[in-house]
Amino acid sequence: MKYNYRLAILFYSVLYGGDWESIASAIKNKEPYQILNCPFHFVTIGEKEYPACFYDLDCPPWIVFYIGNLSLIHERAVGVVGARECSEEGKINTRAVVNVLKRKYVIVSGLAKGIDSFAHEAALDQKTIGVLGCGIDVVYPKANAALFERMKKDHLILSEYPPGVKPYAKHFPWRNRLIASIGTCLIVIEAGMKSGTMLTVNECLDLGKDV
Known part of the structure; x- marks a missing residue:
């Protein structure tokens, strides 16, 4: 069978739970792979539909499920973006900022x-993108189930993690580089100095984007 990068990357992604370095090694060594049926849409690096913004990253995702x-x-x-445990003022400010931005921009955040x-909810009447730190079929947190369902219908949810991958803590800092690369700039509503939000800020600065 002729080596097919698209099918091979899908298999490696599932086999290694989306781990970037393991997939890279498998591609380099052209490890054996099996043909899998995936119930979700996906695009692999190098394909025409692959998001061009991800090529700016040092470690662009090998595969994007969406x-x-x-x-x-x-x-x-x-x-x-901003704090998970945000203040009431942060909630109000998020809606105020998004209500202005959504007129001209797609709103990107981490669901x-x-x-x-709050950012996604405020943009539901326009356009919004949610980037997950878990499998494309995993709703996390559970409290966002209704929001997840609404975004599936009219917006975009994406992840570099294959179906079934749990929301491990290590995934979210890694996920943040995708949020940074998609937006032309980043708005931070409120966040702690040592939070995951600040990792997104650093990714944006590395990409030369305004914060």
Whole structure:
């Protein structure tokens, strides 16, 4: 069988739970692979539909699983992020900021508790993208189940992790580089100095984007 990068990367992603370095090694060594049926849409690096913004990263995802309208990722976007345990003022400010930005930009965030979810909710009447730190079929946190369902229908949810991968803590800092790369800039509503949000800030600065 002729080596097929698309099918091989899908297999490696499932085999290694989306681990970037393990997939890289498997591709380099052209490890044996099996043909899998995936119930979700996906695009692999090098394909025409692959999001161009990810090529700016030092470690672009090998594969992107998605639900919804992938074309949204090619539109002008702004990342809006912040603390999970946010203040009431943060909640109000998120909605105020998004209500202005959503007129011209797709709103990108991490579908997490707190600022992320408020940003997505405020943009539901326009366009929003959620980037997961778990499998594309895993709703985390459970409190966002209704939001997840609404975004599946009219917006975009994506992840570099294959179906079934749990939301391990180590995934979220890694996930943040994707949020940074999609947006033309990043808006931080509120966050602690040693939070995951600040990792997203550093990713944006490394990419030369405004925060």
